[in-house]
Amino acid sequence: MAAAPEVGTILHFPRHVKYWRRNLKTHLPTYYTENDTNRMMLAFFTLSAEEILGDLDAALSPEERQGYIDWIYHCQLPEGGFRSSPATDLGTARDDKNAVWDPPELSGTFGALLSLAILGDDLQRVKRKGILRWLSAMQRPDGSFGQILEDYGRPPEGGYDPRFCYMAAGIRWILRSNVEGPVEGVPDIDVDKLVQCIRERETYNGGIAAAPFREAHAGYTSCAISALSLVDRLPLQSSQPPDTRLRGLTKPHLTLRWLVSRQTLTLDNDDAIDTHGEEASLSATYCSGSPPSDSAIPELPWVGINGRCCKIADTCYSYYVCTSLHILGHLDLVNAKPIRRWLLDRTQHLVLGGFGKTPGDYPDILHAYLGLFTLALFGEPGLRPVWAPLSISQRVKEHIESLPWRKQVASYA
Amino acid sequence: MTKFYHDDPAWADIEPIPQDDTGHPLVAIAYTAEYSEAMGYLRAVMARNEHSERVLALTEHVIGINPAHYTVWLYRARTLEHLSIPPSDELRWLNPIALSHLKNYQIWNHRQAIVDRRDSCEGEADFIAQMLDQDAKNYHVWSYRQWMVERFGLWRDVGEVAFAEEMIGRDVRNNSAWNHRFFVLFGGRKKGQAGEGEEEGKEEEEKEKEKELVQREIEYAKQAIRQAPQSQSAWDYLRAVLRHAHLPISTIAGFANEYNDVSPPRSLHALEAQLEIYAEQNKVDEARSTLEALAEFDPVRKPYWTYRQKELVVA
Numbered sequence: 001m002a003a004a005p006e007v008g009t010i011l012h013f014p015r016h017v018k019y020w021r022r023n024l025k026t027h028l029p030t031y032y033t034e035n036d037t038n039r040m041m042l043a044f045f046t047l048s049a050e051e052i053l054g055d056l057d058a059a060l061s062p063e064e065r066q067g068y069i070d071w072i073y074h075c076q077l078p079e080g081g082f083r084s085s086p087a088t089d090l091g092t093a094r095d096d097k098n099a100v101w102d103p104p105e106l107s108g109t110f111g112a113l114l115s116l117a118i119l120g121d122d123l124q125r126v127k128r129k130g131i132l133r134w135l136s137a138m139q140r141p142d143g144s145f146g147q148i149l150e151d152y153g154r155p156p157e158g159g160y161d162p163r164f165c166y167m168a169a170g171i172r173w174i175l176r177s178n179v180e181g182p183v184e185g186v187p188d189i190d191v192d193k194l195v196q197c198i199r200e201r202e203t204y205n206g207g208i209a210a211a212p213f214r215e216a217h218a219g220y221t222s223c224a225i226s227a228l229s230l231v232d233r234l235p236l237q238s239s240q241p242p243d244t245r246l247r248g249l250t251k252p253h254l255t256l257r258w259l260v261s262r263q264t265l266t267l268d269n270d271d272a273i274d275t276h277g278e279e280a281s282l283s284a285t286y287c288s289g290s291p292p293s294d295s296a297i298p299e300l301p302w303v304g305i306n307g308r309c310c311k312i313a314d315t316c317y318s319y320y321v322c323t324s325l326h327i328l329g330h331l332d333l334v335n336a337k338p339i340r341r342w343l344l345d346r347t348q349h350l351v352l353g354g355f356g357k358t359p360g361d362y363p364d365i366l367h368a369y370l371g372l373f374t375l376a377l378f379g380e381p382g383l384r385p386v387w388a389p390l391s392i393s394q395r396v397k398e399h400i401e402s403l404p405w406r407k408q409v410a411s412y413a
Numbered sequence: 414m415t416k417f418y419h420d421d422p423a424w425a426d427i428e429p430i431p432q433d434d435t436g437h438p439l440v441a442i443a444y445t446a447e448y449s450e451a452m453g454y455l456r457a458v459m460a461r462n463e464h465s466e467r468v469l470a471l472t473e474h475v476i477g478i479n480p481a482h483y484t485v486w487l488y489r490a491r492t493l494e495h496l497s498i499p500p501s502d503e504l505r506w507l508n509p510i511a512l513s514h515l516k517n518y519q520i521w522n523h524r525q526a527i528v529d530r531r532d533s534c535e536g537e538a539d540f541i542a543q544m545l546d547q548d549a550k551n552y553h554v555w556s557y558r559q560w561m562v563e564r565f566g567l568w569r570d571v572g573e574v575a576f577a578e579e580m581i582g583r584d585v586r587n588n589s590a591w592n593h594r595f596f597v598l599f600g601g602r603k604k605g606q607a608g609e610g611e612e613e614g615k616e617e618e619e620k621e622k623e624k625e626l627v628q629r630e631i632e633y634a635k636q637a638i639r640q641a642p643q644s645q646s647a648w649d650y651l652r653a654v655l656r657h658a659h660l661p662i663s664t665i666a667g668f669a670n671e672y673n674d675v676s677p678p679r680s681l682h683a684l685e686a687q688l689e690i691y692a693e694q695n696k697v698d699e700a701r702s703t704l705e706a707l708a709e710f711d712p713v714r715k716p717y718w719t720y721r722q723k724e725l726v727v728a
Contacts, residue, residue, distance in 0.1 A: 027443040036442055037482045043439035067437025074436070086434045087452060088484055093430060093460035101459035101484050115439070148483060157487060159522065204595060204653035213600035214556050215592040260717040261645065300712055309588035309645050311550065333717045365440075 009344045011375060012353060013053070013382055016368075019353030020049045021059055023365060032365075039085040040075065040111035045369035047118045051393050052376050052384050056118070069121050072112050077104050080130015084108030103148045104134060106158075110167040113174050114392060117400050124405070128175050132186045135168055139189050143197030161210035162201060165194055166223035169230040170390055174400055177410035178232045184409070195233045198224045198248045205309070206254030218262055218307040221255070222320035224248065229327045229389045237329075252328070260333050262321045266312045267304045267346060268359050302346060303338035315347045315355045319370035322377050323388040336378050343371050415447050416474055418454045423467060429453030430460060448478050459488060464495035476510065480517045490526060500531035508540060512547070521553045525560055534565045538572065549580065555589045559596055568601030585637050588646040595650060598626065599657050627658040635668055642672055642680035652686070662689045681711045688721075700725055 023046045035042060047068075050056040060068075075082045075089075081104020083089065088102045109131060116123055138146045138156045145164035146156020158164065168189060176183050180191055200212045201224065207216025208224040228234045228248040235252050236242060249255050265271065304313020305321050318339060325331045346359040348371070354363025355371030373391055376383040387397040400406065418424040431453050434441060444452075451474050458468050472489040475482060493503055504527060511520050528534060538561075544554045567573050574597060580590035634651035638644065655664055665686060672683035684707055691700035701722060708718040 023440065027441050030443045030445060032440075032442045033444060033448055034479050034481055036444075036448075036479050037484075039440050039442070046440055064437055068439055071436050071438055074433075084483075086432050086438070087482070088456075089433050090456055090460045091430055091433055093457075098460050098462055101488060103484065105483065148487075150487065158483070159518065203592070204656070205649040210552070210556055211559070213592075213596040214559060215552065215589050217552065257717070260714050263713045265713060303713055308550070308552075309649065310586040311588075330720075333720055335713065335716060 009341050011344060011380055011382065012348065012350065015349075015351070015353030016049075016372065017053055017055045017353070019349075019363060019368060020046060020053065020055070024050060024059060028365075036087050037085050038107065039087075040072075040082065040108040040115065041084070042365050043072075044111040044115045044118075045365050047115050048392055048396075049369050049372055051118050051396060052372060052386060054382070054384055065119055069116060069119050072116055072119075073125055075108065075112060076125070076127065077102070079134070080104065080127035081134050082108040082112035084111070100150055103150075104131075106138065106145065106147050106164055106167045106171075110170050113171060114390065114396075117174070117396050118392070120399065122403055122405075123174075123400075126175075128405075129184065129186050131171065132175060132183075135171060136187055136189050138164075138168065139193065141193075142200075143190065143193030143195075159210065162198060162208060162220045162223040162227060165197060166227040166230075169194065169227040173230040173390070175406075175409075177406065177413065178230065179409065179413045183412055191231050191233065192246050194231060195228065195246045195248045198228060199250055202250055202255075206251055206256075206258035207308075208255075215308060216258060218259075218305075218317045218320040218324075221259070222324045225255075225324045225327050226389045234328070256325075256328065256330060256333065259321050259325055259328075259330075261309075262305050262307070262317060263303050263334055263339070264306045264313050265300075265303065266306070267302060267342065268312060271312070300335060300338040302342040303335045304342045304346075305334075305339065312358065313342070314357050315343065315367040315371045315374075316357065318343060318374040319391075322374050323391065326377055326388045331377065340375065340378060340380070343375060347371060417447065417450055419450065424454060427454055427457050430456035432456075445478075448475075451475050451478070455485065459484075464492040466496065468492050469496070469498075473506070480510070480514045481519060483519065486519050486523050490523065493527075500527045503527050504531075504536075511540075511544065515544070515548050515551060516553070518553060521557045525557065528561070529564065534561050534567075537561055538576070542576075545580070549584060549587055550589045552589070555593060559593065562597060562601075567597070569597060573597040581637065585641045586644050586646055588649075591646045591650045595653060598630065599654075624658075627654060627660070630654045631665070635665075638668075638680070638682075642683065645682060648680075648682035648686070652689075662686060662693055666690050676706075677710045678706070681707065684710070692725075697725060 028042070032042070047056065050059055072082070075086065077083060083102060084105045084107060090098060090102045094102055113123065113126065116126070134149065135145075137152055138149055140146065140156060140160070142160070144160040145168040147158025147164060149156050172178075172189060176188075179188075181188055198208065201208050201210070201214070201220065203209050203213070203216040205216055207218070208221040209216055210220055225234070233245060233247045235247050235249050305317045306313050307317040307320065322331060322334065322339075325333060343355060347355045347357070347361070347367070349356055349363045352363055354368030356363050357367050361367075372383070373386060376386040377388060385394040386392065387394050390397065418427070418429070429450065432449070451471065455471055455475055458471065469489065469492055472485050472492065475485050476489070504524070507520065507524055507527070511524065514520060528537060541554055541558050544551060548554070562568065562570070562573060574594065577590050577594035577597065580587055581594070584590075631651065631654055634647050634654065637647040638651070641647065651665065652662065655662055669683040669686040669690065672678055672680040673687055678684045684703060688700055688703040688707065691703060704718050704722045704725065708715050708722070711718065
């Protein structure tokens with residue numbers, strides 16, 4: 001096997017800046033219409049990418065920055081919480097009877113708070129208590145969270161999977177740090193139940209699934225691990241004093257093994273055919289049938305990351321697997337260099353910038369952001385340091401922690 | 414076919430509510446005129462809480478363009494209830510939509526609510542099979558099937574086991590199918606539930622049956638591994654069955670060795686099983702040399718095997 005050329009394996013910085021500025025400043029193409037009700041998350045990815053590239057300040061005039069902040073606040077609802085998009089805004093026709101069709105939504109609220117923080121806002125106009133009361137009402141008896149609440153009294157609508165646990169834990173962390181119990185007269189979510197909900201979703205091979213006994217999936221695994229980290233309920237390190245709090249990841253060694261086993265040499269559908277779909281942890285040297293003549297095995301050119309057992313690699317899973325490992329303190333257990341080369345040589349778009357899902361794909365906002373974030377996690381030169389649990393820059397995390405009202409809340413711990 | 418409302422007399426009484434995206438909107442999308450207009454009419458009927466036949470048609474239109482719209486599905490569900498539309502009619506409508514939006518999550522959530530209300534899963538297995546013909550590892554479809562098993566109590570149902578078997582037969586690396594097999598055979602009962610309130614003799618009988626089942630599944634997994642020694646799914650399943658039955662991993666020592674008696678080994682997963690057997694038996698030296706072999710033959714996970722070597726020293 002020939003070693004991949006290191007020449008050309010670079011992050012094409014100006015092209016990524018161009019890609020993200022275009023997303024920020026011009027209309028997204030029509031095919032994003034199926035993400036119309038997901039705009040707040042697209043906004044977050046776009047602003048956060050610009051922040052991580054270090055281009056946000058240069059890209060925005062003071063007027064634009066204020067304009068974006070105002071646009072986000074315009075998506076805040078009178079009762080607290082944010083809609084995900086102006087698409088549901090009923091305007092002046094909105095009243096108590098029809099507000100159900102224009103509700104606050106979990107990812108909208110999560111994305112709005114993060115976007116405001118990236119833009120440097122102090123979150124003073126956020127209806128914090130309203131959001132926190134709503135968050136508690138969105139938690140179901142099994143510990144999971146809904147996406148929207150039709151009305152207080154009916155069960156929350158939406159899935160039962162760890163994505164919603166993650167966003168709820170993120171909103172809680174932003175608005176009240178990880179203080180447990182009531183704060184300023186507002187009750188906390190039930191953190192024990194949240195942890196229990198995640199424990200029940202751990203699977204037989206160590207990954208985490210959408211619901212109990214479903215298939216292990218890297219996206220849900222990442223959401224679960226980030227959520228546990230945000231509520232400070234990951235397994236204790238041996239150096240930490242034991243306590244009696246319920247913690248998640250009941251079999252952390254199995255989870256680590258599952259995460260590192262997501263590395264694969266099956267990078268596209270052709271590879272899957274070449275190897276007869278053979279599980280790709282099989283070494284390339286082994287595939288060729290020629291065992292290495294000595295112990296000096298050449299370095300692997302590319303290593304991709306998949307989201308489930310026996311599937312092909314996909315850029316977004318580099319993020320889900322690597323943030324999980326990073327949070328668990330074990331990012332060193334994957335092949336950083338070949339993973340970096342896979343992203344830069346194979347899924348980076350050399351003309352448009354950004355990253356696609358698999359080699360040859362056009363970039364899209366989700367994959368472009370997650371690929372960039374993975375590189376930042378590995379400390380790619382030129383990118384700002386990042387904070388994995390909320391997938392934001394370290395600088396934005398520190399900005400949130402520095403806000404006077406939040407310092408006040410955090411002092412109740 | 415493009416559909417507009419402003420020139421349709423059936424909608425003349427509705428004043429659409431345009432989208433308020435003024436100021437400095439973030440990530441504005443280049444909507445088509447058709448979508449913009451349909452959304453304007455949707456907001457207007459939602460504001461009136463209108464639940465009518467024409468509203469059903471409008472929700473269908475919007476769902477066709479943006480199936481991820483979270484309140485339009487809820488609005489449609491409430492409209493169906495209001496009009497007392499039979500669940501079977503709605504399922505008939507839903508089938509082609511699901512087939513053309515394989516990765517959409519809301520569709521399955523909606524389907525689940527409709528089938529729950531209908532209180533029967535008749536025909537669902539056939540529809541699922543049709544979906545899996547297009548995408549055999551579709552996460553939403555498998556999740557939905559598992560919900561169906563839970564909702565209608567199909568645990569250890571002959572049909573469910575046969576279905577998992579058929580899917581594994583088609584592709585031994587279909588991890589979703591392996592997971593389904595584990596779920597229907599071992600996922601249905603919570604701890605302490607088995608044999609509860611039953612006579613003692615029956616409890617013994619149950620235990621015996623359980624033992625036979627575990628044995629059968631171990632053999633089943635081994636058979637699959639013989640076809641594809643590198644299939645991680647089958648190995649994971651085998652080890653999960655052992656763990657579930659509280660059997661030591663040395664139970665499969667002989668089997669693992671069939672793949673490890675050559676160099677390079679014929680299966681890295683067999684070599685890994687060998688490692689766990691040594692670890693279980695506290696054979697540190699043997700475990701160390703197995704880890705060295707894994708680091709050599711499994712370069713993709715080399716940093717992990719190196720870490721395990723360090724852990725071994727610490728332990």
